[in-house]
Amino acid sequence: MSEIYPKRVTYCEVCSFPPEFCEYGASINQCVTSLKQKNPELFSKLYPNQSTSTTDEKSNIPIENLNIQDKDLLKKQQKEELKQQKELEKKQNSKIIIKRIERNKKKHIISIIGLEVFNIDSKKLSKTFASKFATGTSVVKNSEKKDEILIQGDVSDEAKEYIESLLKKQPGLEDVKVEQIDDKKKVKKANPIIGAK
The missing domain is CATH 3.30.780.10 (SUI1-like domain)
Structure with missing residues (x-):
């Protein structure tokens, strides 16, 4: 029999979801950036094909060279950034x-x-x-x-x-x-x- 013990769960500091579920939150770009800085081991485990430069806004890597998971992540980040920008403009006006x-x-x-x-x-x-x-x-x-x-x-x-x-x-x-x-x-x-x- 295996031992039963409480499992330690890591939570994202931005959206408060476990990092595996950050992509379903509203701030995926900030979540990924925060995870990359605070917990690089978990970041490389969750995003193995993603180099550190693909999460940057100024990434020069062509979209064609990214795999499907990274393309989806990049699209979600761009959608989220546009949404946040529109909300900020609405608030400022x-x-x-x-x-x-x-x-x-x-x-x-x-x-x-x-x-x-x-x-x-x-x-x-x-x-x-x-x-x-x-x-x-x-x-x-x-x-x-x-x-x-x-x-x-x-x-x-x-x-x-x-x-x-x-x-x-x-x-x-x-x-x-x-x-x-x-x-x-x-x-x-x-x-x-x-x-x-």
């Missing part, structure tokens, strides 16, 4: 709007929209704002069926700073616009009283 809505002369509500593009969880951010600003917050669906965070109180500047700090942590999103809008109530003019002096 989007903007977050912080609207300050006047309820009456002294009370305000802050409305934040446009977070769903940046993969920011509105409910978690709402809870963070509630504890950070010690105020009431809620997440509602607006007319476009998108999440909108409502914060009681005039904290638009603080909310803007916090959201900008979140975006700076994501690579490539440092220049995303966070726009502040002031939405004031229209004051109704009183009708003049006839006969008043």
